[in-house]
Amino acid sequence: xxxxFGVPIQALFGQLMLGLVNGSFYAVLSLGLAVIFGMLNIINxxxxxxxMTGAMLAWIGLEYLGIGYWWMLVLAPICVGLIGIAIERxxxxxxxxxxxxxxxxxxxxxxxxxxGLFRDLYGVAGQPxxxxxxxxxxFNLGFMFLPKYRAWIIVASLTVCLATWYVIEKTRLGAYLxxxxxxxxxxxxxxxxxxxxxMLTYGFGVGLAGFAGVLAAPxxxxxxxxxxxxxxxxxxxxxxxxxxxILGSVVTGLGLGIIEGMTKVxxxxxxxxxxxxxxxxxxxxxxxxxxxxxx
Amino acid sequence: xxxxxxxxLALSTMLVPVAGTALAQAGKISGDVVKIxxxxxxxxxxxxxxxKGSVVAAEMAIEDFKAQFKPKFKxxxxxxxxxxxxxxxxxxxxxxxxxxxxxMVTDVLNSGVAIAVAKVTTExxxxxxxxxxxxxxxxxEDCAPKNVVHYVxxxxxxxxxxxxxxxxxxxxxxxxxxxxxxxxxxxxxDATAVVLANGGKVLGGVRHxxxxxxxxxxxxxxxxxxxxxxxxxxAGGDTINSIKAANEFGLTKNQSVVGLLTTIIDIHAVGLxxxxxxxxxxxxxxxxxSETRDWxxxxxxxxxxxxxxLHAGAYSAITTYLKAVHATGTDxxxxxxxxxxxxxxxxxxxxxxxxxxxxxxxxxxxxxxVKKPGESKEPWDYYNIKKVIPAEEAFQPxxxxxxxxxxx
Numbered sequence: 001x002x003x004x005f006g007v008p009i010q011a012l013f014g015q016l017m018l019g020l021v022n023g024s025f026y027a028v029l030s031l032g033l034a035v036i037f038g039m040l041n042i043i044n045x046x047x048x049x050x051x052m053t054g055a056m057l058a059w060i061g062l063e064y065l066g067i068g069y070w071w072m073l074v075l076a077p078i079c080v081g082l083i084g085i086a087i088e089r090x091x092x093x094x095x096x097x098x099x100x101x102x103x104x105x106x107x108x109x110x111x112x113x114x115x116g117l118f119r120d121l122y123g124v125a126g127q128p129x130x131x132x133x134x135x136x137x138x139f140n141l142g143f144m145f146l147p148k149y150r151a152w153i154i155v156a157s158l159t160v161c162l163a164t165w166y167v168i169e170k171t172r173l174g175a176y177l178x179x180x181x182x183x184x185x186x187x188x189x190x191x192x193x194x195x196x197x198x199m200l201t202y203g204f205g206v207g208l209a210g211f212a213g214v215l216a217a218p219x220x221x222x223x224x225x226x227x228x229x230x231x232x233x234x235x236x237x238x239x240x241x242x243x244x245x246i247l248g249s250v251v252t253g254l255g256l257g258i259i260e261g262m263t264k265v266x267x268x269x270x271x272x273x274x275x276x277x278x279x280x281x282x283x284x285x286x287x288x289x290x291x292x293x294x295x
Numbered sequence: 296x297x298x299x300x301x302x303x304l305a306l307s308t309m310l311v312p313v314a315g316t317a318l319a320q321a322g323k324i325s326g327d328v329v330k331i332x333x334x335x336x337x338x339x340x341x342x343x344x345x346x347k348g349s350v351v352a353a354e355m356a357i358e359d360f361k362a363q364f365k366p367k368f369k370x371x372x373x374x375x376x377x378x379x380x381x382x383x384x385x386x387x388x389x390x391x392x393x394x395x396x397x398x399m400v401t402d403v404l405n406s407g408v409a410i411a412v413a414k415v416t417t418e419x420x421x422x423x424x425x426x427x428x429x430x431x432x433x434x435x436e437d438c439a440p441k442n443v444v445h446y447v448x449x450x451x452x453x454x455x456x457x458x459x460x461x462x463x464x465x466x467x468x469x470x471x472x473x474x475x476x477x478x479x480x481x482x483x484x485d486a487t488a489v490v491l492a493n494g495g496k497v498l499g500g501v502r503h504x505x506x507x508x509x510x511x512x513x514x515x516x517x518x519x520x521x522x523x524x525x526x527x528x529x530a531g532g533d534t535i536n537s538i539k540a541a542n543e544f545g546l547t548k549n550q551s552v553v554g555l556l557t558t559i560i561d562i563h564a565v566g567l568x569x570x571x572x573x574x575x576x577x578x579x580x581x582x583x584x585s586e587t588r589d590w591x592x593x594x595x596x597x598x599x600x601x602x603x604x605l606h607a608g609a610y611s612a613i614t615t616y617l618k619a620v621h622a623t624g625t626d627x628x629x630x631x632x633x634x635x636x637x638x639x640x641x642x643x644x645x646x647x648x649x650x651x652x653x654x655x656x657x658x659x660x661x662x663x664x665v666k667k668p669g670e671s672k673e674p675w676d677y678y679n680i681k682k683v684i685p686a687e688e689a690f691q692p693x694x695x696x697x698x699x700x701x702x703x
Contacts, residue, residue, distance in 0.1 A: 011519050018511045116338075123600075125343040125564040126535065131543070138545055144515065145545045219543070220508070221535050221564065225340070229508040264512035269475055271512075272504035 014144035015261045021150045023257020024157035025212055029230070030237040030249035031161055032208035035168075038244035039181050039201040042092060042103040048231025049111035050206045052224060054080050054213025056118055059127050059222045069132040073214050080210025081203040088202040093195070111228070118224040126223025135218075153215055160211060161250045168246055177201065181244075236279045242292020252290060324626045325396060328369045331357075331613060332391045332400040334384055334412065335427070337376035340506060340531040341404050343560045345427050345605050349402040350374045351598045352606045356613035364621050373397065377408050384408035385415045392419040398626045399424060401446075401612050404605065406430035406478045410437050417442045420628050424616060426608040429453065429530075429556060430481045431691060433654070438698035440654040441632060447608035448578045448660070450478070451691040453555050454486035456576035456662040456684050461524060462493040466551055470522035471500030472513055472537060474529035479505075482528040482555050498522040507533060510540040518546050530556040535565050542569045558603045562677050567668040576689075577661045578604035579644055580678050590643040601675045611644035648686065653698040660689040 029051060036044045057076040061067035067075065087110065095102045135149040168174040180187045180194050188194045213227075220226060237256055241248035256275055263274040270277075282290060333353050335345040350372065357370045373395065377384035384403070391397035392415070400416065403409045404427025416423040417439045424444045425433060431449045434440075469490050473479040479502070487497055498520045501513050514537065517525045525546065527537050534554045538561075541552045554561065557575045581591030581601045590610075594602045602610075619634040620626055640648035640658065648658035663678040671677060693701070 008519065011515065014515045015512055018509075018515065021511070022509055119338060119342070123343045123346075124338070124340060124532070125560055126532065128539075128564060128566045128569075130566075130568070138543075145518075147543045147545075149543070150511075221532065221539060223532065225506075225532065226508070229506055261512055265516065268501045268503060268513065268516075272507070 010143035011265065012262075013141075015265050016258060017141075017144060017146060018150075019258035019261025020254065021153050021257070022260060023254035024154050025216060025230070025253075026234055026237045026257050027161050027250045027253030028157045028208055028212040028215075029234045030241065030253045031164060031246065032205040032212075033234065033238050034241070034244055034246055034249040035164070035208075036202055036205035037238070038246070039177065039205075040088075040092070040096065040103075040198055041100060042095070042107065042202075043100055044202075044205070045104055045108040045231070046087070046110040046114065047107075047206065047209050047234070048227030049114040050080050050084065050227070051209040051213040051216070051230065052118065052227035053083065053114060054210030055129075055217040055222045055226060056122075056213075056224075057210070058214040058217045059129050062129065063127070069214075069218070073211070076214045077207040077210040080213070081207030084206035085199055085203040087206075088199050092202065093198075111231075115224050115228065122224065124223055124225055126221035126226070129217040129222050131218040149218055153219065156215060157212070160208070164208070165246055165250070233275050236275045238289075240275075240279050240282045240289055242289025245289065245291040245293075248289060248291025323624070324368045324620070325398075327367075328371055328396065329399075329617065329620055329626055330371045330373065330391075330395065330397045331616070332388065332397040333372060333374040333402050333609070334377050334388060334400050334408075335374065335402040335404060336379050337374075339379050340533075341379065341427075343564075343600075344531060344558060344603050345402050345404045345609075348594075348598050348600065348602065348606045349426070349609045351594065352602065352610040353401070353613055355594065355597070356610045356617070360614060360617045360621075364618075366617075366621055368620075370617065377403075377405070379405050379408065381407045381411035385411040388412050388415050389419070392416075392421050398422065398620075399613075399616050401425070401616075402427050402605070402609050404428055406432070406481065407476070409433060413437060413439055413443045422616065422628055422632065424612040426612050427605045429478055431485065432481065434691075435653075435697040438653050438700055440652060440698065440700050442628065443654050444612070444632075444635070444650055444656055445654055446612045446656045447604055448576070449655070449690070450482040450485045450555075452578075452660055452684075452689050453576050454482060454489050455689065456660060456682075457553050457555070457574045458486055458489040458495075458526075459493050460574065460662060460682070461551065461553065462490065462495045466523040467493075467495040468522045469495060469497045469524045469526055470517045470520045471497065471526050471528055472510075472517060473500055473502045474505050474533055475502040476505055478530070479528045483526075486526060486528065486555055503529070503533070505533065507536075510537045511544060513537075514540050514544055514546055518544065518550070522550065524551045524553055527552065527554045527557075531561070535561050538565050538569055538573075558605075559601060559675070559677060560603050562665055563600075563675065567666060567671055567677065570665045571667045573665045574681065575663065576684070577663050577678070578658070579607040580661060580663065580680065582676065582678070583661075583680070586643050607644040611640065611642050611648075614642055615640055651693065653693065653696050653701050655690055657686040657690045659686050660684040 054076045058072040061072045131149045138145050138147045184194050237253050241252035264271045333349050335349050336342050353372045375387045399422040401424045403425045406428040409425050409428030424446050426446045429450050431451050433445045471483050473483045501516050503513050562570050619631045623630045623634050636650045645658035650656045662682040664681050
């Protein structure tokens with residue numbers, strides 16, 4: 001069998017595939033963060049908690065209301081989006097004129113409260129959520145055994161990322177959004193309702209987090225800690241990709257997923273830190289991130 | 296007049312400490328209150344294993360003790376969250392001992408925290424009955440048998456049961472998936488020793504960060520090793536996610552997965568579909584006999600979850616302690632410890648348990664196998680008891696003790 005650095009090439013392909021799966025989550029989550037930061041200048045620390053909320057809602061829907069996976073894949077992001085809109089209207093909108101730090105502290109506090117609430121209600125061990133029947137089983141790719149559900153994660157998240165990119169870069173609505181980001185006062189002067197757009201953007205951004213949460217529910221345990229385990233890495237992804245850069249966050253998300261997967265083969269103990277090492281190096285040479293523009 | 300007052304005051308201040316020590320020597324209870332501290336993880340990865348459930352168990356222990364013995368002294372419980380941090384835990388316990396008159400602490404899950412708290416307890420000459428931390432260091436290198444009892448389980452007992460049985464079934468090649476910190480290392484070390492002693496071999500292992508969000512990569516490596524058994528030297532959420540991913544990637548078809556520290560809480564969280572056929576060591580199961588069933592149902596009615604071995608162990612530990620205080624009429628550490636060592640432990644948790652000279656409480660352990668979904672008749676009906684491991688076999692023999700305080 002061919003080997004690279006003492007690792008069979010087949011095992012390497014397997015790890016590449018898994019890296020792509022994890023990278024898909026990073027991509028969707030960092031995309032939401034990037035959109036929010038680009039538009040609102042808010043560093044949304046509640047993103048992880050809202051991702052967890054998406055997964056919990058999927059579980060609650062199935063457990064108490066008998067609503068299946070497919071419906072929840074649509075409903076949960078909408079619910080999370082509505083929660084986001086409420087947060088934006090009631091709290092965040094008062095902070096736009098202040099330093100970034102205030103938004104960060106507010107959303108961090110919110111994250112702790114949301115997590116605490118679910119922890120109190122359901123405990124930390126988490127709830128099982130079974131894989132939808134359509135995706136039970138696995139593909140035998142020859143070099144690995146790829147569960148169908150993991151393949152679906154890649155397809156679904158790439159589709160969402162692509163659609164978001166298309167809407168923002170190629171449609172009229174996207175053009176308004178970008179204009180409002182660039183110069184809110186001027187855009188308002190042209191008769192565009194900027195506060196409404198800001199509100200919808202935040203709702204959409206956290207809705208993406210809710211979507212990732214539902215995607216993650218069958219693949220891992222649905223529990224209150226699932227968001228905080230992931231969010232720090234996602235922040236690193238956003239920083240590496242460049243704050244506010246949409247394409248950057250998607251590409252870096254996938255790329256870092258793969259690098260992390262490779263690290264798990266060659267040096268498993270470092271797999272939790274490798275992303276931060278890359279972040280440190282990138283910040284030294286390109287402080288605005290790989291795809292970011294310095295203002 | 297003034298002079299006389301001053302004199303009286305001076306005399307009385309001199310008399311108080313004298314009277315105090317005299318009373319303690321005569322075997323009285325300080326402040327007429329026995330105070331028990333439950334130090335646990337209230338919000339992190341281990342909160343379902345101990346956490347609020349341990350406080351419920353403590354309250355039940357006190358309620359039952361009061362009903363049975365009608366003691367003259369008061370009993371109080373305090374509890375705190377150590378957040379799985381050794382410094383937070385030891386500071387809290389120091390405060391409890393110094394300013395709040397706590398006599399005994401229990402639960403103390405997380406080996407790192409437990410070792411730190413054991414040091415404070417020894418320094419202040421109080422009692423710690425550890426029901427949750429697993430490292431065998433607590434009765435070996437870091438033993439303090441005058442102040443510390445290791446009550447429920449340890450890494451030796453956890454590894455011992457399933458490993459020898461599985462090797463006898465011909466599953467003799469092992470691969471470890473280990474949480475990369477003190478507890479995981481200790482568990483892997485003890486399990487490796489048992490594997491080798493039984494003629495098995497270890498093909499390799501991989502160490503994952505604590506609280507890893509994704510286990511699929513590690514399991515793919517375990518799969519590639521072609522080992523017959525994949526042993527999980529981790530706990531809590533990490534074990535749960537490892538088992539789930541092992542099922543998803545088809546690992547369980549050709550290999551056996553063994554969770555070395557698995558509890559009923561984990562099985563409940565993952566479900567029988569993914570865990571059926573798993574074998575591991577438990578210190579307690581609610582459905583053993585009518586006594587365990589009655590106790591556990593009472594616990595369930597208060598906590599809405601069946602007890603883990605840690606909860607049942609904390610109940611038993613507190614009961615054992617209170618009985619010793621009641622019998623000797625004092626909360627003096629040496630007297631109570633002596634009484635506890637002399638008295639066999641018989642309650643819902645343990646039958647014929649005893650505290651050894653190294654501080655280890657030895658009692659029967661159970662090798663359990665998880666039922667198939669079809670075999671389970673009611674919620675929480677999860678285990679078939681494969682074997683009762685007698686107390687003498689379950690724990691590390693005294694001959695192997697590395698505890699400096701034990702005379703050989």
